[in-house]
Amino acid sequence: VGVRAGGSPLSRAGRSTLDALLAGPVVDAARGLLGCVVTANEVSVRLTEVEAYAGVGADPASHAHRGRTPRNAVMFGPPGHAYIYFTYGMHWCLNVVTGPVGEASAVLLRAGEVVAGLDLARVRRPGVRLDRDLARGPARLTMVLDLDRSANGTALLHGTGPISLQPAVQRVPAPSIRTGPRVGVAGGAETPWRFWLDGDPTVSAYRPRPVRPPGPPV
DNA sequence: GATAGGATGCTCT
DNA sequence: GAGCATCCTATCC
Secondary structure (H helix, E strand, O other): OOOOOOOOOOOHHHHHHHHHHHHOOHHHHHHHHOOOEEEEOOEEEEEEEEEEEOOOOOOOOOOOOOOOOOOOHHHHOOOOEEEEEEEOOOEEEEEEEEOOOOOOEEEEEEEEEEEEOHHHHHHHOOOOOOHHHOOEOHHHHHHHHOOOHHHOOOEOOOOOOOEEEEOOOOOOOHHHEEEEOOOOOOOOOOOOOEEEEOOOOOOOOOOOOOOOOOOOOO
16 A cells, blocks of 8 residues: 555656745645645645644744744745744644745645655664554654655755655545644734645644633733 | 643744 | 753653
8 A cells, every 4th residue: 555666757847847836825835735745854744734833923823924034034045944943842743835025935844654664664763553643743744754854955856865756646536635723823813824634544633722811910 | 532731942122 | 040843751540
């Protein structure tokens, strides 16, 4: 059960389609990334769950919401590059930068199915019993791909960096794409910018963020 | 299957 | 110093 190996290499048409997709609106890019395959360090993951984040101003959940900082600088650059950040004191998360230079929108890669390098993926995720849990969550996905800050800012579409992104082997039918609120965000929770493949076992569990206690003292 | 709580350190105010 | 775009384990169904 895996994708056909030895299939056609990344075609010029396929890459240019992805180029155009990532240069466009972040929501379109997010939907289009479902089914695409990310490869790094000899493991490949077919994306089953992503989230869209807008740039400055409009989206309080976005790292770029309050403007450019050293951490989010990559988001302000050209599309098709990796934005990798460290969170919760121990985890890395991988995003794909989208939209024109200066817009700072990006798509968080939340989960997927390991379709190549399964043995290596299992070694990188000791204690995981089910293969479907190997990359079921944004930090788990970066663990399987063995990514950290060293790949931040690298290009994904031109085969020059440690990460590569390839078009979907089989086109994802639009009706199988579901949408809902994003996971774990404090602001903008009402924006349904999480996208996933309906019924796919590798999609991460959704838990609403606990409501914050009432406002601070005067 | 669901939920609760702890781990852990960078980033920005 | 507060706040995280999370994961894992234990516990209770």
